[in-house]
Amino acid sequence: MTNLDAKIPSGPLEKKWDSRRFELKLVNPANKRKYRVLVVGTGLAGGSAAATLAELGYNVEAFCFQDSPRRAHSIAAQGGINAAKNYQGDGDSVQRLFYDTIKGGDFRSREANVYRLAQVSVNIIDQCVAQGVPFAREYGGTLANRSFGGAQVSRTFYARGQTGQQLLIGCYQALERQVQAGKVKMHTRHEMLDVVLVDGHAKGIVTRDLKTGKIQRHFGDAVILATGGYGNVFYLSTNAKNCNVTAAYRAHRRGALFANPCYTQIHPTCIPVSGDYQSKLTLMSESLRNDGRIWVPKKHGDDRKPGQIPEGERDYYLERKYPSFGNLAPRDIASRAAKEACDDGRGVGPGGLGVYLDFADAIQRLGEDAVRSRYGNLFHMYAKITGDDPYKTPMRIYPAVHYTMGGLWVDYHLQSTIPGLFVLGEANFSDHGANRLGASALMQGLADGYFVIPYTLGNYLADQRPGLADEQHAAFAEVENEVRARLQRLMDVNGSRTVDSFHRELGKLIWDKCGMARDKQGLEEALRRIPELREEFWGNVRVPGDTGDFNQELEKAGRVADFMEFGEMMCLDALTRDESCGGHFRTEHQTDDGEAMRNDDDFAHVAAWERKSDGSGWTEHREQLEFENVKLSVRSYK
Amino acid sequence: MSQGNMRLKLHIWRQKGASAPGAMKTYEVTANEHMSFLEMLDVLNQELIEKGEEPVAFDHDCREGICGSCNMVINGHPHGPQRGTTACQLHMRTFKDGDEIFVEPWRARAFPIIKDLVVDRTAFDRIIASGGYVSVNSGSAPDANEILIGRDDAEEAFEYAACIGCGACVAACKNASAMLFTAAKFAHLEKLPQGQVESDRRAVEMVMQHDAEGFGACTNQYECEAACPKEISVTSIAMLNRAYRRAALSSKS
Numbered sequence: 001m002t003n004l005d006a007k008i009p010s011g012p013l014e015k016k017w018d019s020r021r022f023e024l025k026l027v028n029p030a031n032k033r034k035y036r037v038l039v040v041g042t043g044l045a046g047g048s049a050a051a052t053l054a055e056l057g058y059n060v061e062a063f064c065f066q067d068s069p070r071r072a073h074s075i076a077a078q079g080g081i082n083a084a085k086n087y088q089g090d091g092d093s094v095q096r097l098f099y100d101t102i103k104g105g106d107f108r109s110r111e112a113n114v115y116r117l118a119q120v121s122v123n124i125i126d127q128c129v130a131q132g133v134p135f136a137r138e139y140g141g142t143l144a145n146r147s148f149g150g151a152q153v154s155r156t157f158y159a160r161g162q163t164g165q166q167l168l169i170g171c172y173q174a175l176e177r178q179v180q181a182g183k184v185k186m187h188t189r190h191e192m193l194d195v196v197l198v199d200g201h202a203k204g205i206v207t208r209d210l211k212t213g214k215i216q217r218h219f220g221d222a223v224i225l226a227t228g229g230y231g232n233v234f235y236l237s238t239n240a241k242n243c244n245v246t247a248a249y250r251a252h253r254r255g256a257l258f259a260n261p262c263y264t265q266i267h268p269t270c271i272p273v274s275g276d277y278q279s280k281l282t283l284m285s286e287s288l289r290n291d292g293r294i295w296v297p298k299k300h301g302d303d304r305k306p307g308q309i310p311e312g313e314r315d316y317y318l319e320r321k322y323p324s325f326g327n328l329a330p331r332d333i334a335s336r337a338a339k340e341a342c343d344d345g346r347g348v349g350p351g352g353l354g355v356y357l358d359f360a361d362a363i364q365r366l367g368e369d370a371v372r373s374r375y376g377n378l379f380h381m382y383a384k385i386t387g388d389d390p391y392k393t394p395m396r397i398y399p400a401v402h403y404t405m406g407g408l409w410v411d412y413h414l415q416s417t418i419p420g421l422f423v424l425g426e427a428n429f430s431d432h433g434a435n436r437l438g439a440s441a442l443m444q445g446l447a448d449g450y451f452v453i454p455y456t457l458g459n460y461l462a463d464q465r466p467g468l469a470d471e472q473h474a475a476f477a478e479v480e481n482e483v484r485a486r487l488q489r490l491m492d493v494n495g496s497r498t499v500d501s502f503h504r505e506l507g508k509l510i511w512d513k514c515g516m517a518r519d520k521q522g523l524e525e526a527l528r529r530i531p532e533l534r535e536e537f538w539g540n541v542r543v544p545g546d547t548g549d550f551n552q553e554l555e556k557a558g559r560v561a562d563f564m565e566f567g568e569m570m571c572l573d574a575l576t577r578d579e580s581c582g583g584h585f586r587t588e589h590q591t592d593d594g595e596a597m598r599n600d601d602d603f604a605h606v607a608a609w610e611r612k613s614d615g616s617g618w619t620e621h622r623e624q625l626e627f628e629n630v631k632l633s634v635r636s637y638k
Numbered sequence: 639m640s641q642g643n644m645r646l647k648l649h650i651w652r653q654k655g656a657s658a659p660g661a662m663k664t665y666e667v668t669a670n671e672h673m674s675f676l677e678m679l680d681v682l683n684q685e686l687i688e689k690g691e692e693p694v695a696f697d698h699d700c701r702e703g704i705c706g707s708c709n710m711v712i713n714g715h716p717h718g719p720q721r722g723t724t725a726c727q728l729h730m731r732t733f734k735d736g737d738e739i740f741v742e743p744w745r746a747r748a749f750p751i752i753k754d755l756v757v758d759r760t761a762f763d764r765i766i767a768s769g770g771y772v773s774v775n776s777g778s779a780p781d782a783n784e785i786l787i788g789r790d791d792a793e794e795a796f797e798y799a800a801c802i803g804c805g806a807c808v809a810a811c812k813n814a815s816a817m818l819f820t821a822a823k824f825a826h827l828e829k830l831p832q833g834q835v836e837s838d839r840r841a842v843e844m845v846m847q848h849d850a851e852g853f854g855a856c857t858n859q860y861e862c863e864a865a866c867p868k869e870i871s872v873t874s875i876a877m878l879n880r881a882y883r884r885a886a887l888s889s890k891s
């Protein structure tokens with residue numbers, strides 16, 4: 001039985017991280033260079049970890065599947081990054097960011113982790129500014145802030161609508177500096193296809209060079225996964241096309257428990273689907289809700305143009321239902337409210353799957369130029385995709401899959417249930433509970449990479465003899481053979497359906513049954529359908545080309561094969577969590593006015609799934625969440 | 639033909655590998671005006687796979703104009719004919735029924751072809767590694783508000799920092815120069831106080847690496863600025879040239 005020891009330090013909340021840092025074992029500077037650390041993924045989480053560990057003196061080998069670390073999905077983050085700087089003097093503090101995050105997550109995250117996150121948030125901004133990240137500024141030269149959902153203070157730092165790109169460039173440049181210094185060896189266009197365990201510890205990975213198809217073994221004294229989220233299990237999402245669950249799922253198959261896979265975030269403001277050929281969905285940043293007002297017509301099936309609908313016949317439903325947070329209600333709540341309005345027949349646009357996000361008031365109040373300087377590139381992006389001009393007519397938006405709170409289970413040290421395997425960023429489950437607040441993913445990724453792993457990794461390595469094994473060890477040969485066999489099996493099916501057609505079908509099924517609203521019957525149906533689809537996949541998929549070549553269809557096939565198993569675990573988790581909380585809305589559990597109804601007596605725990613060794617399903621383990629500092633309460637944004 | 643649909647003739651560069659010979663191949667496809675250009679290629683690829691042929695390889699990821707992955711020359715223009723737009727943001731409504739479209743890879747000595755439209759752009763990473771950063775270790779930064787930066791400087795730095803590293807500037811240049819990329823990266827840091835300390839070394843190292851990668855010289859044609867999907871200004875090149883001369887002078891004295 002796996003023991004889920006979260007290793008949370010004792011003592012008062014504010015002292016936990018300090019005292020743990022003092023207790024952690026250190027690797028002395030001269031010894032650090034004897035260790036080799038593998039970092040898989042070089043988005044914000046992995047890039048910051050790789051750079052920092054190299055600065056400390058470790059030898060780092062880093063991997064990403066894009067042609068450059070600068071292209072990781074983190075690049076696409078738009079709106080901003082939170083930090084408890086209280087530069088606006090509006091009452092922010094570490095305590096408040098901590099509380100907002102716990103409450104935003106609907107009381108399903110660990111107090112100690114979240115508190116640490118809030119504490120180090122302030123260092124992140126310092127670090128990024130020192131690297132040259134061009135955050136927005138006030139005329140006096142100080143940093144500017146904006147507000148994000150679920151908060152009543154302005155604590156979000158931003159660089160127009162491309163905060164992710166600017167943070168990632170800072171991080172990538174720090175990483176390239178270490179490449180130049182010879183401390184990081186960067187493997188681009190490499191995909192990790194499995195983890196290698198030696199005596200129960202993660203000591204390496206097997207990768208495929210995507211340019212040549214070559215399978216390679218890499219030894220490391222520890223392995224860090226920072227491979228992002230699994231939102232693309234839904235096929236359509238705001239994630240970059242190549243985001244996938246393979247690295248995390250392969251680690252799961254080797255024994256790493258997967259926590260809360262059913263916690264997925266549906267973002268309220270995305271551009272609606274326009275056709276069957278659609279390949280992805282585009283987010284319109286939450287920051288737009290600072291100034292945009294969301295509404296639908298009061299009348300059912302009102303097909304007048306938005307400008308022709310008089311003020312009195314509009315329902316600004318978020319302002320009506322949540323007067324104190326209004327348009328800045330948290331994401332899960334705003335998404336469900338949009339779905340509700342559309343289900344009620346008041347949605348706008350083709351198929352009635354859309355609501356308006358209207359800037360007319362803001363333009364009148366601030367002027368078009370001010371609105372342009374805040375959101376120019378987002379308006380531009382919207383206009384390009386839809387052909388409509390949002391300065392003149394309201395945007396049409398609809399919720400879409402955006403982020404995944406679930407991930408590999410990690411303890412306070414960010415170590416998974418496999419010793420020596422650490423998981424950072426969106427790939428772990430750690431800080432956001434059942435719903436993530438806007439601008440907190442960037443914060444978490446960089447907190448993990450710049451400020452947590454540099455301490456906790458040393459504690460693990462201090463007990464490890466460097467170079468314990470090498471690539472010639474039998475464990476590597478075994479894993480390599482399995483990887484090769486699986487690739488060959490994908491090629492050998494030689495059926496008649498494309499990988500994408502399977503992915504679309506899986507995604508649609510999961511969106512219908514395990515999306516914005518879930519119920520027992522639907523989930524049970526999904527649990528019947530997914531294995532059937534998986535069987536059809538392995539019997540009828542067509543992968544053209546060769547394994548020993550640049551082959552994008554083969555890459556996709558391997559990822560979809562993993563989604564086919566992962567999706568089942570996700571639905572199982574959703575079915576087992578017989579309550580509503582945050583992004584997990586079970587229609588059986590709602591209040592009279594349609595709000596999520598938690599069941600703290602039975603479900604104030606993390607569900608961590610272990611795959612049965614014969615592959616016949618999963619076993620659930622539970623980590624009870626202890627709340628010593630906040631009172632569990634009904635989340636209210638009214 | 640149903641509403642918004644268009645029948646197109648595509649001529650696409652096909653090349654199996656770096657050393658294999660390549661050639662234009664012609665395909666026909668039906669697209670819809672609401673599709674993005676890459677979605678149109680997806681449709682083609684699905685059809686090719688179903689017919690038992692190999693799909694067209696092309697790089698892409700975010701599909702919203704920010705990761706810089708997508709790269710193709712469309713009808714002679716890097717990223718296509720629309721200004722300030724990446725290939726993934728180009729929508730089929732800019733084309734019409736019966737159009738012929740030519741699709742080719744970036745062509746430059748420093749960007750060898752990997753397959754079809756996919757090229758190797760790692761030279762850009764090496765230019766950054768040569769000096770395109772501020773040397774500051776994690777945890778050693780002062781409080782963020784101790785560095786005051788005027789709003790105009792911050793905005794200008796941002797304009798250069800908006801570079802997505804796609805390489806369109808190289809593809810557009812008859813000399814295959816990467817000066818706009820190199821200069822944009824340089825100018826971003828040059829406009830900020832944090833970038834000042836290492837400015838001289840940065841200018842020299844980045845230019846040297848640029849040349850060592852086999853990119854051509856800039857002869858001030860400014861095709862790059864017109865092709866840049868982020869519309870980055872060539873004033874950055876002047877800034878880099880100035881810094882380079884200053885650094886060269888000071889190292890002589």
Ligand SMILES: Cc1cc2nc3c(=O)[nH]c(=O)nc-3n(C[C@H](O)[C@H](O)[C@H](O)COP(=O)(O)OP(=O)(O)OC[C@H]3O[C@@H](n4cnc5c(N)ncnc54)[C@H](O)[C@@H]3O)c2cc1C
Binds near residue numbers: 045076243
């Ligand atoms: C459109 C959009 C906007 C967003 N805006 C915001 C925002 O404003 N604020 C905010 O806080 N959050 C935002 N988010 C969320 C946030 O961007 C992500 O959660 C975060 O960037 C994830 O960072 P990461 O480092 O964990 O993973 P990623 O950036 O996804 O990086 C994953 C890395 O892993 C590599 N990788 C994956 N699998 C493998 C493998 N098998 N082998 C080798 N390498 C592998 C990839 O190549 C990549 O380098 C947004 C998300 C989206 C989709």
Ligand code: FES
Binds near residue numbers: 697704
């Ligand atoms: S795919 Fe990211 S910029 Fe085009």
